[in-house]
Structures are given as C-alpha cells and as structure tokens.
Amino acid sequence: MAGTGLVGIKARWAVSALFFANGLVVGSWAPKLPAMMARLEIGGSVAGLLVLALGLGSICLMPVFGALVARRGSAWAVKRAAALFTPSLIWISLAPTVWAAAATVLVFGALIGGMDVAMNANAVAVEQARRRAIMSSCHGFWSLGGLAGAGVGGAAIQAMGETGHAVLVTAIVAAILAVAFPRILRDHPGGEAKSQPLRLPRTPLPYLIGVMALACMIPEGAILDWAAVYLQREMGASLTVAGWGFAACAGTMAVMRFLGDEIRRRFGAVRTLRVSTLIAMAGLGLAGLAGSPPMALAGFALAGIGIANMVPIAFSAAGNVPGLAQGVGLSVVTTMGYSGILLAPGSIGFLAERTSFSVIYIGLSLLLIVPLLLSRLARTADFEAAA
Template identity: 75%
Template structure:
C-alpha cells in the first residue's frame, strides 16, 4: 500500500511539474516579443511551432512507451524538457528561438503521453481511478507557473526567471522520478512494437471524443473575454472572469472527479459531465448579461473537467493495444482541438456572433455524449475477475 501511494504521488508530481513548465511559458511570450522586436503575427507563428512540436513528438513517445514502458519514456522526456525554457530565454535570434520552442513543445508533449500512460498503469495497479486528480495537479501547476511567471520575469529578468523554474523542476524531478511506477513494456519475449499507427478504429473514435471535448475548453480560454467585451459590453476587468470561472471549476472538479467516477462509473460520469457542459455553454450562449455568461462558463468548466481524463483512461485500456500507442493517438487528436480552436473560431467570429458559436459548441458536445459507452474501458473490475493487471 505504501508503494502504491508513493507511485500515485510520483505521477501526480509529474503532472504538477509539466503544468508548471507550461504555465511558466505563458508570460514568456510578451518578453520574447519585446526582446526580438517581433509582431503579433510572428508571435502567433511561434505558438504554432510549439503545437507542431507536441503533435510531431507525441507518437514517438507513444511507441517508446510501448517498447520500453512509461517509466523509461517519462524519464527521457522529463529530463529533456527540464532545460528547454532556459534554452528559449538564451536563444539569440528568432530562428534559434523557434528551434528551442519546437523542442519545448515536443518534450512537453512527449512527457504528456508518457505520464498519462504511467497514470493508467498506476490506476491498473491500484484498481482505482486517479486520472482526474492527476489532471487537477496539472491545472494547479499551470496556475502557479502563470501566476508567478509575470512577477518572476519582472523581478529576475527573462533569463533569471527561466533559471529559477529550471532549478525548481530539476529538484522536483530528482524527487519524483525514482518513485515512478516501473511498468512493463508492451513488447513481450523480445518482440518489438511496430512504429505505426494502430489499425483498430477504437482509439481514433475515442480521440474524436477527446477532440470534441477539448475544443470548447480552447474556445473559452481564447475567446470568452472577447465575447464578454464585444457582445456583453463588459469591462476588461470583468471579461477576464469568463475563463477564470471555467478554469476554477475545472480544477476543483478534477480533484473530485476520481471519487465521482469510482462511484458512478466512467460511462455515467462522462454522460453527466457532457450534459452539464452542454447546459453551461448553452447558458453562456443565451446569456443576456456578463454575470449570466460567466456563470455559464463556470458551469461548463464543471462538465468539461473530467471528460478528457476519462477519455485518456479509456484510451490507455483499449483491449489488445499498448497504452502508450492508444494514448499517443488520443492525446494528439485531443490537443489538436486546442490548437485548431483559436484560429477556426476567430474565422467564424467574423461571420457570426460569439453567442451562436458557443451554442454550436454546446451542440458539438453531443458527440462525446453519444459516444459515452466507449468510456467503459476506463472502468476496473474487481481483482480476481480478470486476474491481476499487467503493469
């Protein structure tokens, strides 16, 4: 029991440190724009490169997880990730910054696949859900990184802030990595897991479910404040509460989500979450005042919070498929929703109201609602029913 508790704390620590790195990136972009004297368009290209790095490297670490186990893959990704924020700060030109950002995005994404696979392994060993709380620790790390990042850059400078984050992450990794669950690779008897995409359609369908769950999250992150200002007449100070309400309720519900999923089951929890998210986005889209819209975004956060963690658990337990391979497909498809949402919604916003867009996003969540039976692979049977899990 002590070992299992230690492995759960270790994988939670990995999510916290990964979130801290991502959150620390948020206030760095304005500093980069000032140092390199670049426009918003070029800064947007840098952000795109970060996403491309993640999407490119995620499948590589999915295959590595299948061949060598998630513990090996997460160590490689985590130590490779650790200095990347400092490399970005020290890069002297636009092209070296772009290269460093690609490496940052790739190692962040690779670690994301591996640590989610390790969380699945811990779930199997404990026979209990932990994925939602792991994502809660990621949200907490992101909040700390973004919240302290601006002050850190102001007080310490761009390089000083990056160095401080690097030292904190290095110390954290030194503590948690030795305690990470050492799971067995999917390759048995010397056989190699082929470096190809899975041929079974199930992980792609679960990936579609994750994609539809993450697009609304990206839409609230990037456009809620614009909606509240442009169509609701809210001040800038009030407009910021749109995403804050969503992020706050998401964080709380992710820490509560494992107990809820254990009590209700993954399928029922996903259905309930999708219904709540649909009601929240619908309320935001139909709102007649900023306060009502903010409440709607908060309600949407309650629903969205546990949809992706359940999808990730389901992907990591697809029968006959290594967890790293399934997760690489679902994480790549899911996170592409956050990458695709900003530009696509910006294009739509020039042709229709944000109110209509958020109502459309509520309708989009009918997809994971209807696909909720696929989440049954995220549930666990009592020990003895199917034998001890392979971890």
C-alpha cells in the same frame, strides 16, 4: 509491475508530481511570450507563428513517445522526456534571433507532447496497479501547476528578468523531479508488446475515443482563447471582468478534477462522462444565450464543471483498450485531442467575424453531442469494475 500498498502510494504521488511540474513549466510559458516578443522586437503575427510552432512540435512527438512507451515502458519514457523538458525555458530565454526562438519553441512543444503522452501512460499504469482511478486528480495537479506558473511568472520576470525567471523555474522543476524519479512506477511491457511492430492501431476504437477527446477539448480551447474577447466585445464587460471568463471555467475545472476520481469510482466512467457532457452543454449554452456578463460567467463556470473530467476519462479509456499497448492508444487519443486546441482558435476567430461568439458557444454545446453518442466507449476506463 509494482502492486498496491506503500509502493503504490509513492507511485501515485510521483506521477502527480510529474503533472504538476509539467503544468508549472507550461504555465510559466504564458508570461514569457510577451517578454520574448519585447526582447526580439516581434509583433503579434510572428508571435502567433511561434505559438503554432509549439503546437506542431507537440503533435509531432506524441506518436514517437507513444511507441517508446509501448516498447520500453512509461517510466523509461517519462524520465527522458522530463529531463530534456526541464531546461526548455532557459533555451527559449537565450535564443538570440527569431529563427532560434522558433527552433527552441518547436523543441519545447515537442517535449511537452512527449512528456504528456508518457506521464498519462504512467498514470494509467498506476491506476491499473492500484485498481483505483487517479487520472482526474492528476490533471487537477496539472491545473495547479499551470495556475502557479502563470500566476507568479509575470512578477518573477519583472523582478529577475527573463533568464532569471527561467533558471528559477528550472531549479524548482529539477528539485521536484529529483524527488519523484526514484518513486515513479516502473512498468515493463510484456514480450508480446515489445515484439509488436510500431504502427498505428488497426482497430477503430482508439480513433473513436480520439474523436471523443477532440470534441471535448475544442470547447476548453474556445473558452481559454475567446471568452475574454466575447465578454468584452459582445457583452460590454470591462477588461477586468473579461479576464474572469476563463478563470471561472478553470477554477471549477480544477475543483472537479480533484473530485472526479471518486465520482468515477462511484458512478462508473460511462455515466460520469454522460452527466459531465450534459452539464458542459448546459454551461456552454447558458454562456451563448447570456444577456449579461455575470450570466455568461456563470455559464463558463458551469461548463468547467462538465469539461473537467471528460478528457481524463477519455485518456484513461485509451490507455486501457484491450489488446493494445497503452502508449500507442494514448498517443492516438492525445494527438487527436490536442489538435483540437491547436486548430480551433484560428477557426473560431474566422467564424466569429462572420457570425458571433454567442452563436459559436451555442454551436459548441451542440458539438458535445459527439462524446454523448460515443460515451459507451468510455467503458474501458472502468477497470475497477472489471477487477
């Protein structure tokens, strides 16, 4: 594995570029969905099934790429996942029928999941090589890419059409990858890792970290999918103000992710996770107890500060579990974590019809007691202290 210095700096920016490119494509998917619904003349229920197909595809391929990372290294895996992932929006734009669209979206989701595992594994490899935490800022670059893709995607589709927009995004991502690929850190699993059978870990540690990641990601998904509905229906906010719900969370989250690596270096992963969890609990509680839209927005913004670094710490901890290939540990944790974002929206909608979103957000603040109790497991992310 490459060491520190110039090579390490290049590798650090290369993996950041991978996160940005992935976020750009995923963010570009958001405005593409309504355009695809209009082109194929499908309603919300069918579109919901397409979104479900995306999530199922993602979860299905994560363990496969975890095994590939363990056997061939994260650089080998991420290059192949990224190359296949890059033109995905073009396939979706050209799908002539609902069934063809479902197939392309399923493959799109699978490649998102595969690239996600591989690029997080490469970020762990760069952390280990440089002996410096970078995971939080990598997720910050993903947030920037997602913001860019979603922010200009609608205007680009209106100006260039669905296929033209897909070709433009593909060209931009291909250019980013052309610069990043030669600089990606080439990690080489040792002979012991290559000879290990491809099976699920027998130690409980990665599964417990996965439970921690699951509990951290459900509130993020709940704010993404339901904050606007909560603000509009229960708080009486206008549609414009309602749209600020997730924006308030996403904005503070992006800022804190760029600050998170230095915070973790200074205070340690366990303490950072505990304080982040308490802040997120306070934010979700404030949002649930809010008596006005501004107070709810303040709660979502505070929750974003806390949530920002919880998942990156969990991923870094999973990639540094002693005696376990990083790809295997990461695939377990990412699969369990992202299943929360897949399953939570429908469950929360079902519960909201019988209670209220106010009660749900208060309940989600209590859910974060789980990562608070499991926070000591994040000590494997403190590789710098171990060094």
